[in-house]
Amino acid sequence: MLAAALPAFLASLVEFVEALTIVLAVGTTRGWRSAATGTVAGAAFLAILVLAFGPALGRVPLGILQAVVGAMLVFFGLRWLRKAMLRYAGIVALHDEGKIYERRVGSLRAGAEGPGFDWIGTGTAFNAVVLEGLEVIFIVIAVGATAGQLIPASLGAVAAGVVVVVAGFALRAPLARVPENSLKAIVGVMLSAFGTFWFGEGLGFAWWRDDVSLLVLVAGYVLAAMIGVVFARRAHATRRVAA
Amino acid sequence: MQMLRTIALEIAGLFVEDRWFALATALVLGAFALAATTHAIDPRIGGYALFAWLAAVLVGGVLYAARSNGG
Numbered sequence: 001m002l003a004a005a006l007p008a009f010l011a012s013l014v015e016f017v018e019a020l021t022i023v024l025a026v027g028t029t030r031g032w033r034s035a036a037t038g039t040v041a042g043a044a045f046l047a048i049l050v051l052a053f054g055p056a057l058g059r060v061p062l063g064i065l066q067a068v069v070g071a072m073l074v075f076f077g078l079r080w081l082r083k084a085m086l087r088y089a090g091i092v093a094l095h096d097e098g099k100i101y102e103r104r105v106g107s108l109r110a111g112a113e114g115p116g117f118d119w120i121g122t123g124t125a126f127n128a129v130v131l132e133g134l135e136v137i138f139i140v141i142a143v144g145a146t147a148g149q150l151i152p153a154s155l156g157a158v159a160a161g162v163v164v165v166v167a168g169f170a171l172r173a174p175l176a177r178v179p180e181n182s183l184k185a186i187v188g189v190m191l192s193a194f195g196t197f198w199f200g201e202g203l204g205f206a207w208w209r210d211d212v213s214l215l216v217l218v219a220g221y222v223l224a225a226m227i228g229v230v231f232a233r234r235a236h237a238t239r240r241v242a243a
Numbered sequence: 244m245q246m247l248r249t250i251a252l253e254i255a256g257l258f259v260e261d262r263w264f265a266l267a268t269a270l271v272l273g274a275f276a277l278a279a280t281t282h283a284i285d286p287r288i289g290g291y292a293l294f295a296w297l298a299a300v301l302v303g304g305v306l307y308a309a310r311s312n313g314g
Contacts (some may be wrong), residue, residue, distance in 0.1 A: 057296045067276070071272050074267075074268060074272065075259070075265065075268060077302075078268055078300070078301055079259070079260050079264075079265075080259070081301060081307055082260075082264060082301060082308075084305055085301075085305045086305060086308055086309075089305070089309060091308060091309050100300065101251065116293060163294075175312055177283045177300070191296070192301075196290070196293060196294050196297060197290070199272065199275075199293065200289060200290035200293055203275060203276060203279035203280075203289065204286055205279065205287075205288075205289035205290040205293070206286045206287050206289075206290070207290050213290065217294055220298060221296055221298065222293070222303075224298035224301055224302055225301070227302060228301060228302040228305040228306065229305070229307075230310035231305075231306055232306055233309075235309040235310050236304055236309045236310075239309070239310060
């Protein structure tokens with residue numbers, strides 16, 4: 001159960017932090033009513049999507065589901081891991097939620113406030129919740145669907161949402177304190193390992209001692225990431241000296 | 244319409260950031276899917292060979308970005 005809940009929790013945490021950053025920016029600049037309206041409308045829209053399309057998953061053959069979701073996870077996980085490695089190697093700047101918050105506040109303040117219903121504030125909060133929420137739904141499906149662990153994965157995502165919302169309102173500031181790059185690297189490793197495992201299972205490959213191979217894959221991706229960061233730092237330094 | 248486009252781009256962006264990196268990943272996955280369906284690979288080593296190729300794509304993709312100074 002924890003094997004599905006933990007990766008879903010960690011991956012969803014990142015997405016909720018991004019959504020909350022925008023909702024907090026809307027609340028601070030346009031008022032908390034439009035932030036709350038957009039958030040509730042976005043959450044309701046997502047709930048309808050899940051209720052409408054969720055049950056269809058049960059009718060897809062397991063092998064195909066494993067291969068498709070495994071491939072999705074590999075793309076998703078390797079993308080995050082690659083980005084985290086580039087940040088560790090100093091090639092890409094570290095993600096700064098504080099700067100994103102300031103930028104968003106500035107652009108919202110610059111917009112003219114009209115009378116009546118605040119479409120800008122509500123729409124911005126709605127967009128943020130729907131877009132980041134869709135990513136959370138993909139994560140939950142990817143992590144939970146293949147192993148019949150949709151409920152633990154959903155619980156992991158809901159727990160992440162609760163943690164971020166409680167932390168966000170307690171801090172009343174962007175969650176720059178969350179070490180996002182480390183979180184992304186950990187999640188990237190886990191999703192890549194799960195994706196490789198399920199894609200292999202979907203193709204009919206036999207894994208040594210079944211689930212134990214997941215630990216081998218996690219260790220393998222950590223090692224590959226460490227090697228990649230060391231060599232990327234050297235290559236980047238050499239390039240800068242030559243330039 | 245604009246929102247649907249934004250949502251589609253956002254979802255695509257979940258999986259693809261660097262086109263060449265995504266293409267290399269897709270090629271590895273496609274090659275293994277083909278090898279598995281044609282029984283061209285031993286199922287006992289297929290999973291580990293898949294991991295080795297994906298890890299190579301990962302490290303290669305990062306090194307390529309380091310040399311070209313891009314994310």
